[in-house]
Amino acid sequence: MTTDLxxxxxxxxxxxxFSRFLAAELTxxxxxxxxxxxxxxxxxxQQHGFLHGGVISYLADNALTFAGGLALGGxxxxxxxxxxxxxxxxxxxxxxxxxxxxxxxxQAVCQCTVHMLGDGEERLVAVAQGTxxxxxKD
Amino acid sequence: MTTDLxxxxxxxxxxxxFSRFLAAELTxxxxxxxxxxxxxxxxxxQQHGFLHGGVISYLADNALTFAGGLALGGxxxxxxxxxxxxxxxxxxxxxxxxxxxxxxxxQAVCQCTVHMLGDGEERLVAVAQGTxxxxxKD
Amino acid sequence: MTTDLxxxxxxxxxxxxFSRFLAAELTxxxxxxxxxxxxxxxxxxQQHGFLHGGVISYLADNALTFAGGLALGGxxxxxxxxxxxxxxxxxxxxxxxxxxxxxxxxQAVCQCTVHMLGDGEERLVAVAQGTxxxxxKD
Amino acid sequence: MTTDLxxxxxxxxxxxxFSRFLAAELTxxxxxxxxxxxxxxxxxxQQHGFLHGGVISYLADNALTFAGGLALGGxxxxxxxxxxxxxxxxxxxxxxxxxxxxxxxxQAVCQCTVHMLGDGEERLVAVAQGTxxxxxKD
Numbered sequence: 001m002t003t004d005l006x007x008x009x010x011x012x013x014x015x016x017x018f019s020r021f022l023a024a025e026l027t028x029x030x031x032x033x034x035x036x037x038x039x040x041x042x043x044x045x046q047q048h049g050f051l052h053g054g055v056i057s058y059l060a061d062n063a064l065t066f067a068g069g070l071a072l073g074g075x076x077x078x079x080x081x082x083x084x085x086x087x088x089x090x091x092x093x094x095x096x097x098x099x100x101x102x103x104x105x106x107q108a109v110c111q112c113t114v115h116m117l118g119d120g121e122e123r124l125v126a127v128a129q130g131t132x133x134x135x136x137k138d
Numbered sequence: 139m140t141t142d143l144x145x146x147x148x149x150x151x152x153x154x155x156f157s158r159f160l161a162a163e164l165t166x167x168x169x170x171x172x173x174x175x176x177x178x179x180x181x182x183x184q185q186h187g188f189l190h191g192g193v194i195s196y197l198a199d200n201a202l203t204f205a206g207g208l209a210l211g212g213x214x215x216x217x218x219x220x221x222x223x224x225x226x227x228x229x230x231x232x233x234x235x236x237x238x239x240x241x242x243x244x245q246a247v248c249q250c251t252v253h254m255l256g257d258g259e260e261r262l263v264a265v266a267q268g269t270x271x272x273x274x275k276d
Numbered sequence: 277m278t279t280d281l282x283x284x285x286x287x288x289x290x291x292x293x294f295s296r297f298l299a300a301e302l303t304x305x306x307x308x309x310x311x312x313x314x315x316x317x318x319x320x321x322q323q324h325g326f327l328h329g330g331v332i333s334y335l336a337d338n339a340l341t342f343a344g345g346l347a348l349g350g351x352x353x354x355x356x357x358x359x360x361x362x363x364x365x366x367x368x369x370x371x372x373x374x375x376x377x378x379x380x381x382x383q384a385v386c387q388c389t390v391h392m393l394g395d396g397e398e399r400l401v402a403v404a405q406g407t408x409x410x411x412x413k414d
Numbered sequence: 415m416t417t418d419l420x421x422x423x424x425x426x427x428x429x430x431x432f433s434r435f436l437a438a439e440l441t442x443x444x445x446x447x448x449x450x451x452x453x454x455x456x457x458x459x460q461q462h463g464f465l466h467g468g469v470i471s472y473l474a475d476n477a478l479t480f481a482g483g484l485a486l487g488g489x490x491x492x493x494x495x496x497x498x499x500x501x502x503x504x505x506x507x508x509x510x511x512x513x514x515x516x517x518x519x520x521q522a523v524c525q526c527t528v529h530m531l532g533d534g535e536e537r538l539v540a541v542a543q544g545t546x547x548x549x550x551k552d
Contacts, residue, residue, distance in 0.1 A: 018190035021181040043159040052156035053199045053216055058192025065191070078191055079383075080407055082220030082358055082496040084523045084545060086516040102500040102538050107355075109498045109541055111525070124516050127523055129543045131356055131407070131498060217521075218545055220358040220496055222385045222407060224378040240362040240400050245493075247360045247403055249387070262378050265385055267405045269360060269494055269545070294466035297457040319435040328432035329475045329492055334468025341467070354467055358496030 005073065009034070009066055012075075022058065026066065032100035032108070034066035039093050040116075051089035051116070051125075060112045060128035063098035068108035068132020071100035079107070081130025089125045091116030100132075107133045143211065147172070147204055150213075160196065164204065170238035170246070172204035177231050178254075189227035189254070189263075194234075198250045198266035201236035206246035206270020209238035217245070219268025227263045229254030238270075245271045281349065285310070285342055288351075298334065302342065308376035308384070310342035315369050316392075327365035327392070327401075336388045336404035339374035344384035344408020347376035355383070357406025365401045367392030376408075383409045419487065423448070423480055426489075436472065440480065446514035446522070448480035453507050454530075465503035465530070465539075474526045474542035477512035482522035482546020485514035493521070495544025503539045505530030514546070522546045 006029055013019055013026040019036075022044065028035035036059055038044070046052040060083050069076035098112035114126040144167055151157055151164040157174075160182065166173035174197055176182070184190040198221050207214035236250035252264040282305055289295055289302040295312075298320065304311035312335055314320070322328040336359050345352035374388035390402040420443055427433055427440040433450075436458065442449035450473055452458070460466040474497050483490035512526035528540040 012185050015185035016190065017181045017183050018192055022192075043155045045155050047150050047153035052154065052196070053203070054156055054160075054192070054196025057195035057199055058190070061191045061195055078223060080220065080222040080356065080385075082218065082543065084218040084543065085216060086518075086523050101541055104500075109356075109500050111541070111543075127515055127525070127543060129496065129498065129525075129541065218494065218523075220405065222405065224380075224385050239403055242362075247362050247494075249403070249405075265377055265387070265405060267358065267360065267387075267403060288461050291461035292466065293457045293459050294468055298468075319431045321431050323426050323429035328430065328472070329479070330432055330436075330468070330472025333471035333475055334466070337467045337471055354499060356496065356498040358494065360494040361492060 005070060009070060013066070019062065022055065029066065029070055032067060032071035032103070033098060034063050034070060035095060035097045036063045037093055037095045040091060051094055053085060056085065056089055056094065056114050056126050057083060059094055059096035059114055060126060063096035063112050064110045064128060064130045065132055067098035067100050068110045071103045071108045072132065072134050075135040076132050077135050079131045079133045081128050083126055083128040085126050087123060087125045089116050091118030091123065093117045107131055143208060147208060151204070157200065160193065162197070167204065167208055170205060170209035170241070171236060172201050172208060173233060173235045174201045175231055175233045178229060189232055191223060194223065194227055194232065194252050194264050195221060197232055197234035197252055198264060201234035201250050202248045202266060202268045203270055205236035205238050206248045209241045209246045210270065210272050213273040214270050215273050217269045217271045219266050221264055221266040223264050225261060225263045227254050229256030229261065231255045245269055281346060285346060289342070295338065298331065305342065305346055308343060308347035308379070309374060310339050310346060311371060311373045312339045313369055313371045316367060327370055329361060332361065332365055332370065332390050332402050333359060335370055335372035335390055336402060339372035339388050340386045340404060340406045341408055343374035343376050344386045347379045347384045348408065348410050351411040352408050353411050355407045355409045357404050359402055359404040361402050363399060363401045365392050367394030367399065369393045383407055419484060423484060427480070433476065436469065443480065443484055446481060446485035446517070447512060448477050448484060449509060449511045450477045451507055451509045454505060465508055467499060470499065470503055470508065470528050470540050471497060473508055473510035473528055474540060477510035477526050478524045478542060478544045479546055481512035481514050482524045485517045485522045486546065486548050489549040490546050491549050493545045493547045495542050497540055497542040499540050501537060501539045503530050505532030505537065507531045520548050
């Protein structure tokens with residue numbers, strides 16, 4: 001992966017007001033992968049004190065987009081995805097790791113896991129799969 | 139639907155810090171349906187000025203949960219869902235409307251549309267489908 | 277819808293050996309919708325005597341493709357879909373009805389229900405949602 | 415995994431008339447995984463001579479069910495799944511390999527790949543993810 005593509009990914013991420021609003025961080029990028037983290041804090045939670053599913057979905061969606069965009073080599077967007085929540089999201093930090101499984105000229109099929117970190121452990125809380133497409137110029 | 143169930147839905151929604159953080163509102167509930175709205179504002183957007191997919195996902199996920207919970211008669215959670223984004227989310231307000239299609243004792247299969255409102259129009263920007271399950275007591 | 281497009285849909289369906297192998301029928305087409313039926317018979321069942329999920333999936337997948345292809349005006353294929361099974365598939369005939377919810381130049385987002393018919397009733401056994409794309413020429 | 419569970423999986427598979435109708439084979443089982451194969455032949459194809467998406471879906475659905483059932487330790491069924499088709503299904507044999515990612519008392523979240531084998535190569539043609547639940551006794 002070129003330095004340019006890494007820099008492009010970070011510049012896109014920094015240009016997302018919603019990612020800053022959540023205080024999310026793009027913590028790793030590769031030729032066809034991306035990792036995004038967010039620290040758990042009260043305003044990101046639901047009624048039982050777990051990280052809200054909407055935050056988990058944001059992480060999965062955005063990590064899928066970046067993994068797919070990197071695999072496709074440029075500006076991309078999530079066309080669709082599905083997510084399975086496997087366990088309540090308890091812990092200090094949520095980390096989403098996505099990678100492109102298969103890529104054609106116009107789209108990448110990507111998968112993502114979301115773990116909660118805390119007490120020296122990682123617990124899988126969600127799994128996602130989706131389609132990332134090259135952003136249309138028209 | 140009993141008044142109790144309506145009140146329960148609103149009390150759960152008000153108890154979600156993340157929903158307050160986004161300034162989302164539970165604007166309608168029925169025996170097996172729910173509507174949630176959020177006003178578009180800069181901190182909820184992505185790099186092109188559209189409402190971020192993570193916000194659209196939050197709306198769909200949460201509307202699905204409430205529609206399913208109302209259909210199931212109590213505390214519930216989203217086990218999984220899929221979402222298709224059909225158009226960039228431009229407009230003043232996003233509204234997610236979900237309903238339960240089919241309900242058994244333990245789960246409801248629900249669908250949801252997300253529209254952007256503005257200039258006197260509604261534009262469909264996403265469609266979702268998922269499984270809502272009764273919150274486990276164990 | 278032009279007569280040509282109706283004829284095209286039927287000719288494509290007739291050209292599918294697997295549809296003939298299952299004795300499925302394309303029983304209705306519209307400008308952005310399609311209905312496919314298959315009679316329940318022993319060789320299409322699973323171990324409990326219900327219609328096999330693979331047959332339900334075939335019906336949903338194929339109905340989605342035809343609905344999307346009709347909406348897009350030509351040769352199309354299912355890029356992805358998800359299906360929720362809501363009830364055991366018992367009855368004489370399975371019918372899948374799909375329609376395009378939203379269409380752009382290159383793709384249609386479609387939904388589909390699958391019902392079992394029998395004893396004068398229709399019972400919803402599955403719900404699906406997916407993306408149909410214009411068949412690539414390259 | 416106990417010999418009993420392996421034998422149970424094979425006996426369930428053999429009891430599926432639709433699997434025999436397609437001439438599918440359960441070629442491998444593990445404590446939380448399953449592999450199913452089917453030979454490509456004309457009656458399983460669509461209009462362009464590729465293996466029909468309905469056959470790919472059957473393979474994914476059934477492999478997911480067996481992987482989840484093995485992980486859950488008994489009779490199980492697919493509640494829902496999503497599948498992305500990544501490439502036309504050309505080749506001699508299709509093989510679906512599924513495994514359980516995470517398992518609770520009542521359900522397993524599973525993933526599956528489907529490859530086409532031929533000319534000494536394996537080509538990924540589909541990826542699936544779904545929820546397998548313990549078969550209800552009620």
